[in-house]
Amino acid sequence: MQNVSLDIAGGEFLAIMGRNASGKSTLTRLLAGLFPPIAGQVEIDGIDTRKDISRRVRRLVGLMLAGADQQFVSNIVEEDLAFGPENQGLPANQIRQRVDTALKMVSMEEFAKHPPYLLSGGQKAKIALAGLLAMNPRYLVLDEPFSYLDAGSIEEIMKILSRWSNDEQGTLILVTHELEPALQADRIVVLQDGRLGFCGKPYELLAQGNKRLREWGIEPGEISLLAENINKSLSYPAVNDVKRPDQLVEMLCRLS
């Protein structure tokens, strides 16, 4: 990572995209205070991670990596969730409350006594997320949490995250290769060879065009690809500025 400057506001939802090896995971670890930068400065709520990368930062930031099932520390879901608050030194009644609230937030109350490793992929991801929520973080940093999940599970987790962000005014930082969840963000950052390739609103990213998106390792949306291929086959730009399937269908019916 080289010369990256970024200001993330409280309550913001930021998506980070980019090719494999563009520096996304490094950025998430810098933001979570796992290691300090070699040059420059990372400041989280005024705490400089070069000077203090210990508990203060870790309490503020929850980090979820791809492969959530590798992060479980207990054989029972509720014990796994209690691990974080216990280490924060909370009294037993508050730990109980945190665990129950976190399970409720991800709608997994009935699995409190289950072994986490026997759950399905989507359920494991929700439990890993609940483990972070139980620590009451102000920032959630999620590194490709959707890689092995189906569309239904992704939608469900996005709903949980958006509820959390609204209710707690939490800041959400999501690393993903999938365009669809990224488009729900307030702002999208694209990393390119460790540098900031793009930073802007979702519509500004889409306005860059499919060619540029591909250069950044982002697979364009299906509707946009379909429109591109229709225009290519017709050899003139018949369909433009369509985002949704129903818009495209209406436009095509008008053209036919």
Place this chain on the structure above:
Amino acid sequence: MSIELDRVTFIYHPGTPFARTAVKELSMVIPQGEILGITGEVGAGKSTFLQLAGGLIRPTNGHVLLEGNDLAGSKQRELAIMRRRVGLAFQHPERQLFGYQVFDELAFGPRNAGLNRQEIKERVEWALQAVGLSAACQDRTIISLSAGERRRVAIAGVLAMKPAYLLLDEPTAGLDGEGARRLTDTLLSLVAQPGNTIVIVSHNLRLLLAVSKRIVWLKAGGVWLDLRREEIIGHYETLHTAAKMPEILQVMHSLNQRGWQLDPAALTPETLGAAIAERLKRGNGEGGTNWSTM
């Protein structure tokens, strides 16, 4: 010459309070030359199915036959010989890496298969290119690779053995757009060669629609729908109730409902784009290919 599952049941942790039936009385034939997509919700039994088909786990009940040989009834030695014809990339394939440098990792399979130095070199370079990595990458150490690059190397390692049966579990998970596209192209070129059989488990329907001749939807450990490519759009309403459908299928379905009769096998942005353009050129259905009567 096929993989055949005959009334296969698989139970995890049988006889414990956490016993879970992942696959239930499932029968399926995967003929040689097939490129088959397997999909379904998380927990539908997809990964278990793949491990059963690859002979990695033995069914609790039923039989898995590879080229007519029952994997459960085979001796270890016979099983080892049969398994050489099968290449399996698991979920999180980056966890199966063991080489120091990328070259060691990719050369391991071909070297054990008795290939000479020049052939090994060619295989390694071909496999790297197949997953969108440069030839220069072979000198890098595994530890210097990013998570996405490790996944590509792991898949390249399986491809380098050129197995007759290639079984892939979520191969594009974690890959960037280009990596996924290169892998898709490679799978298409592999299946164009006679004799290759590919089974891809994925929740990514865009990938499956791009490469598969047939897609099977699993539900609660059994086969819910088993459709040839051109049958899929006809089952749109049923599929739509179970899972979110790719947007291009939504477009195709809506257009067909309005009387457009588009080629039912045109399920990618490229082929559907061309089919729609052809229809627009011909005007209101005059003279276009009528797919409903084919």
